[in-house]
Amino acid sequence: MNEDELIDLIFNQGSKFQQSKKESRDREILDKLDEIEKILQYLVKSYSTKNLNHGGSLCEQVLSAGYTILDEDIGKISKNYFVIELDNNRKLITFMDTIELLNFYFSQSKDEQELEVKLPKRLLPLFRFLKRNGLIYFDYDKKKYVIIDYK
Structure with missing residues (x-):
């Protein structure tokens, strides 16, 4: 093995190691982005569900889920x-x-x-x-x- 082949071997191994390290970092970043996307999808879904529950009359809210939980004062309510x-x-x-x-x-x-x-x-x-x-x-x-x- 001559000097040029030895240098090529060293540099190719080094570049493969750096490339492997870079791919590993890229994979970690993509995994984190996937996790963030899932969290955002959950938040959007829960926000839209929450807004749907607060829309409509009290009767519609109760009918949609069997019960509803209200934070605000409802005032006078029917005995039904x-x-x-x-x-x-x-x-x-x-x-x-x-x-x-x-x-x-x-x-x-x-x-x-x-x-x-x-x-x-x-x-x-x-x-x-x-x-x-x-x-x-x-x-x-x-x-x-x-x-x-x-x-």
Whole structure:
């Protein structure tokens, strides 16, 4: 091997190493950009969903998700709505019929797991929200769920 081949080998290896390092950096940058794009898509989706929920009448908002949570004071409200005071002046609002239907299913099931299987799909989001936030609990003496009454 002569001197020119040795120099070529050194420089080609060096350029391959630099190129590999550059490709690695480029891949990291592209991965970060993909992550940022996913976060932005999530934020845009949640923002548009939030704006849709705040649009329309109270009835439309409740019908779209089974319940709605409002931050502002709603003033006088029909007795056809069920209102639960949450924290920081927020209120969960749903229909009285929905709560009566939940109570019916609560009285029919004797087991915690059985209830989630029997509940209609449109009641599951409300049920899970109430359960997750401690607004309902399973009374082991009565063997049924009970909605906490703040009034």
